[in-house]
Amino acid sequence: EKVLLNDAILNASEAKVSVFDRGFLFGDGVYEVMVQLDNRFFFGKEHLDRLESSLKKVRLSFELSTLPQKIDRLLDATGLTTEDCLLYIQVTRGTAPRKHAFPKDTAPTLLMYAVPFVLPEVNNKPVSAVTRPDFRWHRCDIKMTSLLGNVMANDFAIQNGHYEAIFNRDGKMTEGTHSNLFFVNEGMVFTHPADEHILNGITREIVLQLCRDNNIPYREEAIAFERINAMDEAFLTGTTTQIAAIRQIDDHTFYHRVEPGPVTKKLQQLFFELKK
Numbered sequence: 001e002k003v004l005l006n007d008a009i010l011n012a013s014e015a016k017v018s019v020f021d022r023g024f025l026f027g028d029g030v031y032e033v034m035v036q037l038d039n040r041f042f043f044g045k046e047h048l049d050r051l052e053s054s055l056k057k058v059r060l061s062f063e064l065s066t067l068p069q070k071i072d073r074l075l076d077a078t079g080l081t082t083e084d085c086l087l088y089i090q091v092t093r094g095t096a097p098r099k100h101a102f103p104k105d106t107a108p109t110l111l112m113y114a115v116p117f118v119l120p121e122v123n124n125k126p127v128s129a130v131t132r133p134d135f136r137w138h139r140c141d142i143k144m145t146s147l148l149g150n151v152m153a154n155d156f157a158i159q160n161g162h163y164e165a166i167f168n169r170d171g172k173m174t175e176g177t178h179s180n181l182f183f184v185n186e187g188m189v190f191t192h193p194a195d196e197h198i199l200n201g202i203t204r205e206i207v208l209q210l211c212r213d214n215n216i217p218y219r220e221e222a223i224a225f226e227r228i229n230a231m232d233e234a235f236l237t238g239t240t241t242q243i244a245a246i247r248q249i250d251d252h253t254f255y256h257r258v259e260p261g262p263v264t265k266k267l268q269q270l271f272f273e274l275k276k
């Protein structure tokens with residue numbers, strides 16, 4: 001398996017990063033995940049723009065202009081140029097003696113890999129989710145590599161037989177550990193506002209655009225935990241998840257539990273058409 005580390009294409013087993021890399025020591029880095037479908041990156045520009053914004057938010061300077069060529073080189077080397085694949089991009093603040101202060105004149109570390117992408121099965125089979133207290137920090141808008149809060153909550157979900165954990169912050173549902181959360185109530189679509197308590201997903205934005213283009217009313221408004229049982233439908237969105245209907249959250253089972261509900265299904269169809 002080939003990866004791109006800084007300027008070099010290497011076998012994954014030979015690609016080495018210093019133990020003093022700040023990504024390793026502090027989780028001091030940001031990342032992106034995007035997919036290539038039918039020979040083009042699905043909303044690739046939006047993903048690269050978000051990477052730029054994450055870099056700015058953590059004051060990490062990294063030259064993005066050469067990234068497209070590097071992506072091409074990586075895809076060539078992996079034989080995935082024309083294949084559906086998932087691309088992972090990570091930039092850390094580089095290697096320096098361990099001090100909290102940002103090092104000066106230290107080159108960032110870039111890692112990219114690509115693997116074949118298969119459409120997730122969860123697209124037509126509603127999934128189950130469990131809520132967890134949102135014990136993460138207050139800058140969830142930054143797509144950073146420090147994901148301990150997310151992986152701990154996801155582990156709880158998996159250990160208990162669920163697909164995803166949904167964070168509950170002060171009684172309101174924010175998002176999943178690697179997905180955004182939507183509800184439907186009497187035809188109205190609800191999702192948490194894009195503030196500092198969620199990652200503003202590219203898929204989330206696509207879904208809102210689909211709502212605008214198709215006269216599906218929506219509100220960017222968080223749903224309180226105790227209102228779950230008043231909701232008609234719920235679904236998760238994300239690059240790897242796409243749009244997955246939720247059949248159950250904690251003890252509440254939704255009416256549409258065998259197949260996605262009508263609004264979720266409509267959005268899935270519209271989303272699927274976008275990819276063609």
Ligand code: PDD
Binds near residue numbers: 177179203239
């Ligand atoms: N996760 N919220 C969180 C916390 C996420 O990590 C993700 C994506 C999303 C959805 O964002 P998007 O639609 O842009 O993929 C929301 C990626 C896929 C990951 O960590 O693997």
